Structures are given as C-alpha cells and as structure tokens.
Amino acid sequence: MGQGRGSGVSKAQAQNAEAPELRIRPAEAADLGQVIAIDAGVTGIEKTDYWYELFHRYGGGRTRQRLFLVAESGDVIQGFIIGEIRDWEFGSAPCGWVFGLSVRADARLAGVGTRMLEAICDGFRHGGVNKVRTLLARDNSLVLSFFRSQGMMAAQFIPLEMDLDRL
Numbered sequence: 001m002g003q004g005r006g007s008g009v010s011k012a013q014a015q016n017a018e019a020p021e022l023r024i025r026p027a028e029a030a031d032l033g034q035v036i037a038i039d040a041g042v043t044g045i046e047k048t049d050y051w052y053e054l055f056h057r058y059g060g061g062r063t064r065q066r067l068f069l070v071a072e073s074g075d076v077i078q079g080f081i082i083g084e085i086r087d088w089e090f091g092s093a094p095c096g097w098v099f100g101l102s103v104r105a106d107a108r109l110a111g112v113g114t115r116m117l118e119a120i121c122d123g124f125r126h127g128g129v130n131k132v133r134t135l136l137a138r139d140n141s142l143v144l145s146f147f148r149s150q151g152m153m154a155a156q157f158i159p160l161e162m163d164l165d166r167l
C-alpha cells in the first residue's frame with residue numbers, strides 16, 4: 001500500500017520535502033543559457049547578445065549598485081531579477097530600480113518571485129537606499145498583481161515617450 005489517506009503526508013508535501021532548497025544568489029556566466037530560455041519563454045524573443053552584455057555590466061555580484069540575481073533549485077534556474085541603484089536621476093534621491101523579473105512558467109505561484117524581490121531589496125538596503133521603484137506595461141496585470149502583493153503602490157511619476165522618426 002502506498003501513501004494513501006491517513007498516512008498524514010500528502011503527495012504535494014512529499015514532493016516539497018524532496019524538492020531541493022531554493023537559493024537566491026548573484027548570476028554566473030553558466031546560468032545565462034537558462035536565463036535566456038526563461039526570458040524567451042516570457043517575451044518570445046531570444047536575445048543572446050543582450051543577456052551577455054547585461055551580464056557583463058550587472059552579473060557576478062561585482063558592485064553594490066548593480067544586482068543580477070537568480071533563484072536556483074538544485075541545478076535548475078527558476079527565475080531571475082535585475083535592478084540597480086540610480087543616483088539622483090529622474091529628480092529623485094538615490095533609490096533602487098527593478099527592471100527585469102521573470103520566473104520559469106512551471107515554478108510560479110510558489111514564492112520564487114517574492115524571494116527574489118526580498119533579496120534584491122536587501123541588496124538595495126545594503127547599498128544605502130530605502131526606496132524601490134519599478135516600471136511595467138500598463139496591460140501586464142500579472143506583473144502588476146505581483147508587485148501590488150508585495151506592497152508596491154503607484155508612484156509620483158508618469159512615463160512619457162514619442163516616436164523619433166515623426167519629424
């Protein structure tokens with residue numbers, strides 16, 4: 001007889017107990033293949049050059065200002081988050097900006113995004129700031145729900161844009 005009712009351990013609990021621990025750490029070059037695949041799964045575009053360039057500037061835990069973190073479980077990268085501390089830009093005191101965040105589709109709703117945001121906010125605090133900001137597409141209700149769930153609110157800024165070939 002297997003683990004049926006009354007054994008006291010559900011299948012989900014048993015799987016969870018077997019799942020390798022989730023670790024949030026600075027991205028390494030060897031992670032880029034998985035990061036590129038996660039991003040391509042979300043955006044539909046495989047931007048290999050972009051990611052290598054980004055890693056060059058943000059990866060490896062080189063500076064306190066720039067953070068490129070991954071969530072790793074065993075040898076699987078479950079998600080990534082990228083941000084930086086910008087000093088006195090947009091007319092504001094130095095603050096942390098999150099500008100990239102994705103969790104592998106089959107790893108969502110398990111707290112991975114929350115753990116990564118906590119980790120990058122710890123990094124921002126360590127870098128001496130006490131505010132975090134982000135920018136997202138107006139129609140991305142998933143990402144909006146996530147950030148709202150973390151306590152983020154509408155900010156005192158509006159984004160502006162124009163087409164450069166209009167003149």
Ligand SMILES: CC(C)(COP(=O)(O)OP(=O)(O)OC[C@H]1O[C@@H](n2cnc3c(N)ncnc32)[C@H](O)[C@@H]1OP(=O)(O)O)[C@@H](O)C(=O)NCCC(=O)NCCS
Pocket residue numbers: 042099100101102103104107108109110111112113114115140142143145146147149
């Ligand atoms: C947004 C995202 C990072 C969330 O990651 P996650 O690991 O699933 O998030 P968590 O499990 O930590 O969720 C925390 C909270 O966010 C909210 N949330 C997450 N997914 C949600 C969904 N599908 N619908 C509504 N609320 C959701 C919930 O309040 C959730 O708390 P709960 O589980 O207690 O209800 C992930 O869905 C993702 O990568 N989406 C695609 C991101 C994207 O579009 N990137 C490109 C532009 S930056």
